[in-house]
Amino acid sequence: MAKTSIGLDIGSSIIRVVELEKDKERVKLRSLASIASPQPGMNGEGDVELEAVASTIKSLLTAAKIEGKDVVVALPESKVFTRVIDDLPYLTDKELSSSITYAAEEFIPLPLTDVNLNWQILYRSNPKDKNPRTVVFLIASPKTLINKYVKVLTYAGVRPKALETETMGATRSLVGPNPFAPTTIIIQIGSSTTDLTIVSKGLIWLTRSLSTGGLALTRAIAQHFNFEMSQAEEYKKVYGMLEDQLDGKVYEVLKPLIDIIAQESKRVIQAFAEKYPTSQIKRVVLSGGGAKMPGIVIYFASLLGLEVQEADPWYTIIKDQTLATKLSQDAPAYSVAVGLALREE
Ligand SMILES: Nc1ncnc2c1ncn2[C@@H]1O[C@H](COP(=O)(O)OP(=O)(O)OP(=O)(O)O)[C@@H](O)[C@H]1O
Ligand SMILES: [Mg+2]
Incomplete structure (x- = not known):
């Protein structure tokens, strides 16, 4: 059986799931579904509210006939902190992981012990350059937020293979890693927020919610x-x-x-x-x-x-012709879920 991967976008109004089948270079749509999100959904704090989200996710997966348990999920952009750090000297990977915490402390309004830090290198000069430097995109996710998502997913009987952010998902499905794609701004208008993302050379340079x-x-x-x-x-x-x-x-x-x-x-x-x-x-x-x-x-x-242009996350994905028209009607709403499912191991 071909390998499949599952993207789950827990939106504030609608929860969407996409299962893709990956086989060599080809990516094929296997299943998709959406369902109204219970309220207050992930904005709730109590167990009853979180269990309501979990049981909705269970119904969604059943409706989509998805049996796999490993899902890629997005954290809401409005609740994570991101920043481009562009005043670092040339640093090796090892040096970077210790320097990054100093840079992070400056802009994250929480103690560093309360967040998970992730980063991507946007640019690293040659160490012998006149002006040697490293530019990094930093993402800090509050641990309370991560714990809440892990809890809901566990209640729903699935495992988070990875937790990304909404803009990382949308960037992967709409622009991809192509370093030659024109610099793009993605304006993602959801129900409770609008997220802006600037993507250049296949990398994220700015996000704003x-x-x-x-x-x-x-x-x-x-x-x-x-x-x-x-x-x-x-x-x-x-x-x-x-x-x-x-x-x-x-x-x-x-x-x-x-x-x-x-x-x-x-x-x-x-x-x-x-x-x-x-x-x-x-x-x-x-x-x-x-x-x-x-x-x-x-x-x-x-x-x-x-x-x-209106987003079409399906453009590189192989799908049945019968589905094509139906997919195009709701295409822009699936950018995050498709991008999550496209994540490489
Ligand atoms: N044809 C349309 N014209 C205008 N607005 C629309 C249309 N179809 C859907 N919407 C709006 O899109 C919003 C839902 O978008 P989406 O499904 O992306 O949100 P979400 O992922 O649940 O929310 P969020 O990402 O903010 O958590 C709703 O406000 C809905 O009214
Ligand atoms: Mg959304």
């Missing part, structure tokens, strides 16, 4: 029109950012919130261009459920003045 996501958009419509949330959700999905619909009424309500996301994206794009003039951002990928909103691609393209 904003607390404006799809739920805030729905709430704004509900408040403005005095609608139930379900009706507001419908309006968002049908009219979204289409200025010529309903006299632009929905557009006007959504615009200030979308602009929070768009302006912050613009700001990080400009800051990146100033810092790294030779690897300017050439491409914008809209991901997450919010990327499916009518009119949003055009709105971002005109505001950012860049090429904007």
Whole structure:
């Protein structure tokens, strides 16, 4: 039997799972499924709440006919700390692991004993360079957060093969490790947050989590029109950012919130261009459920003045033709789950 791998994205509104079959160079879709997340879900603290998430994951895996127990899971970007450390001298791997804790102490608001540190080397000069240096992307995950995820997964009867972050998952499925891909910003609009990621030379250089996501958009419509949330959700999905619909009424309500996301994206794009003039951002990928909103691609393209595309995490993956249309409808929402499943051992 071919080797399979399972990506599990425990979103705040929807939990998704993807199982891929890897056989030499080919990656084939074996199974996928999604289910509404219980509330408050992973934001809960008590055992009852966490057990509710676990039993939902169990139902999801049953529905997807997934029997494997080893899953790759993402921690929410909004709860981990990431930073590019670019003031280090040339360091060997061994030197780096001791120096990194000093650098970490400066920006992590928790005692270092309370976090797990991971890092990736973004750049390391030749030791004999005039200006020898090492640039590192550092990720600090609170141990309480990791313990909570491990607990839920254990209740659900699965084992976390790896715990990554949402942006690491989305980066793998949407950009991949290709060092020649154009520098890209991924704007991942979920339900509770929007996560920005800058990917250059196949590596992550910046992540930022904003607390404006799809739920805030729905709430704004509900408040403005005095609608139930379900009706507001419908309006968002049908009219979204289409200025010529309903006299632009929905557009006007959504615009200030979308602009929070768009302006912050613009700001990080400009800051990146100033810092790294030779690897300017050439491409914008809209991901997450919010990327499916009518009119949003055009709105971002005109505001950012860049090429904007809707995320398609399935593009390199072999799938049955019968599935292809169905997958494309919900594609941007699967970026994280697909990327997690694509993780190499
Ligand atoms: N066609 C659509 N138009 C506009 N918004 C949409 C559309 N389809 C889904 N959404 C929105 O996408 C959001 C859900 O996205 P997603 O499934 O990526 O979130 P999540 O992973 O559960 O949340 P988070 O990542 O913040 O924890 C919801 O707010 C939903 O209203
Ligand atoms: Mg999500």
